[in-house]
Amino acid sequence: MNPLNLHDSYPCPVCRFGQIAALPLMDAMACNLCQQIFEVDLERQQIKMSSRQPALLWNWNGSWCGAHLEGVELGWGYVFAAIALVLLPPTLMGLVIFIHPPAPNTPLSWLPYVWAGLGFLAHLAIVGWLVIEFYQFPLGLWLRRLPQQLLQRIRNS
Ligand SMILES: [Zn+2]
Incomplete structure (x- = not known):
């Protein structure tokens, strides 16, 4: 499996149809379909959708897993x-x-x-x-x- 990086594009975890790719000169990715913007945390292999509060996070391990709210455990x-x-x-x-x-x-x-x-x-x-x-x-x-x-x-x- 490829680790999350800023050179590849990935399926969009929100709309599931678009592709997200890095924005030039930014640690962020954007979807080419639904236009959502995600902050990228390469160390944690994580992207964050900060357009909503609390932000939504996804972890990358070959596919996106577990959308969860920052600091909130949805039990x-x-x-x-x-x-x-x-x-x-x-x-x-x-x-x-x-x-x-x-x-x-x-x-x-x-x-x-x-x-x-x-x-x-x-x-x-x-x-x-x-x-x-x-x-x-x-x-x-x-x-x-x-x-x-x-x-x-x-x-x-
Ligand atoms: Zn999308």
Whole structure:
């Protein structure tokens, strides 16, 4: 594996489609697609996105690993909280449906199921939105690039 250096270009850890390369005369790299700028720490093999506070860090070990906040440890507690937020409401609704099933062939007997599904989707959207905000993921850009990237991948395979 090549150590992180300022002469090569690397896949962008934010948008995942662009390439980041060193800016001339600076210890910084920029993405050619999403325009994010990263400070480079060659000693620690690390890049830092300082456009947000606290800054986001990635370590290089052949690929980018572990986006994390500078000085903040994102523990499993958050992951469990996110999973609970997504799964708990629809599970509760499911339980209620299971205990008191709607009488079949009555009007609106489908409603509890749809409601449970909507609850699941709504909470999933909340968590997804938080993740996107957290990583400053350029969703719009990504969605616009996706068709091209898929076509390229199909052509290359
Ligand atoms: Zn990028």
